[in-house]
Amino acid sequence: MSNENMIVRSRLVIPINVNKFVQKANKRNADVIVLDLEDSIPYEEKEHARTLIPDAVQTISSLITPIYIRVNSEEDFLYKDIEKSVREGVSGIVVPKVESGHEIEKIDQWITELEKKANLAVGQFKISVLIETAKGFLDVADILKASKRIDTVSIGMEDLASDLGIILNQQTVASLNYFRLKLITVARAYHVIPLGLMGSLANYTDLDSYRKYAREAFELGFRGSSCIHPSQVEILNKSFKYNEEEINQARKIVNVFNNALAQGRASASYDGKMIDYPHYKKYQQIIDEYERVEKYERLKGNEGRC
Template sequence: MSASADRPFRSVLYMPATNTRALAKAATLASDAVIVDLEDAVAPDEKAAARKNLKGWFETRAAKPAATIIRINAPSTEWGADDLVLARSLEPDGILLPKVDTPRDILEAGDALDDEAVPETVKLWAMIETPKAMLNLGAIAELGRDPGSRLAGLVAGTNDLAKDTGVLMTPDRRYLLPWLMQIVLAARAGGLVALDGVMNEFRDLDAFGRECAEGAAMGFDGKTLIHPAQIEPANKAFSPSQTDVAEARAIVDAFARPENAGKGVISLDGRMVERLHLAQAERLLGRATWA
């Protein structure tokens, strides 16, 4: 889990801003976050209605999900400016920027929030879904080290990456794996949350579970979803197992013993354990409290 995350992002569900029934149920779902979408899930002739609907939902909802993120249209589009004006006025937990190509895209959005004195609790998230974003990934992620940038996380846009590159989307995602691993690596370098891309075949929960397990093994913090049925498998895959928790607890307890005070390396059950393993164990136990 990214060092920057003070809450879980195991399951992050996309919801079209036009779907009033889905939004009404958002607070009852077990997803760690929802992304209310003004972009891909909304047809061009519905953009204005989607903004109106989103505003009404924020004003009337009795409760909110654990985290609410708004995905706007790219600022370069005819809808992007109006989307950003609305999003910053609603003060969600985050604003997801699509089609990010360079650090400048994030910095300009951050400036727009700062100009209106939007609270620093409103974070920015970046969709990594273009070839140019992949080439600039290091510089984009480096913004995570600057609190003034507001950047909190990277979201893999696998569908757009495949479309723009011509990469074949296979069930095992073999041609996407190098890029997915780069996103995780960049997120870790920048202290950011890393979210895996969506799986389009939402009815095949067995395959989805395997893809979640793969994403967790790669180091992602969670996965973006397109259907509520995917929430439970995602939460399970990105939560520590009982075995992992027991091992982490053993490491913490071992370093807490008086005879190990101040030691950098100890022996535990026949293996060498360093203080870096202690730090990992403490992070894992912190994640276990979210499960």
């Protein structure tokens, strides 16, 4: 599956050392499950947390829902985390605080060695990039072109704001859209899926604001977001998807243009506006994306009933 066809609306991050969360992971309906070895794990527990990967993966194992491992960025932990993560049942890793393409190249090479050692298909294991520093943001283009394994990229906005010395409030939050727009632009240029939210991941109790931020992110060009609480999953699944009104309009416009083509014309009028090939392509893409999501939801539903 190409990156563009992946469905990553909701990526639920779960502390790997909280067994009750791991046990319930498959009931949350997230598009992706991320087992966390990083921020949610105390420093003194990190070595032990790594040993929990095999059992956690076996517990969550699904034919439909990919499992990723969020590894630690410090080299004392990073390569040991990766070594334990490259295994059957794990689709990839989330790498935080990436700052250069060279880092990704080294990680890619290490993964290749591990795939060969484990008799896994070389190149299938993915890397999801998390940008959390000014240096990483400046080098985001070099980072994304450093490996074909990279499937998604996102910004750790709280960490980035801290690194930049920005205090997050109503006055400063709009300025962060600069970083969001650039990330989307670079991601699209290198065929990587941009993930993000217009607000913060932290306040999981304000679901109305969360829903608003998620929908705005979708309209801006993001195609999903990480979340830290099960209550956020369905909001993301619905927000990062075209609604019935949008898909009905797209189908009407495509039909109008197809009728024009059948009459030997490459332009048409819809609702008082001209429709030509760029519009047709845009709305056909909307339909294709919608149908991929619908098919994916049916597959998840069928798996749940098995």
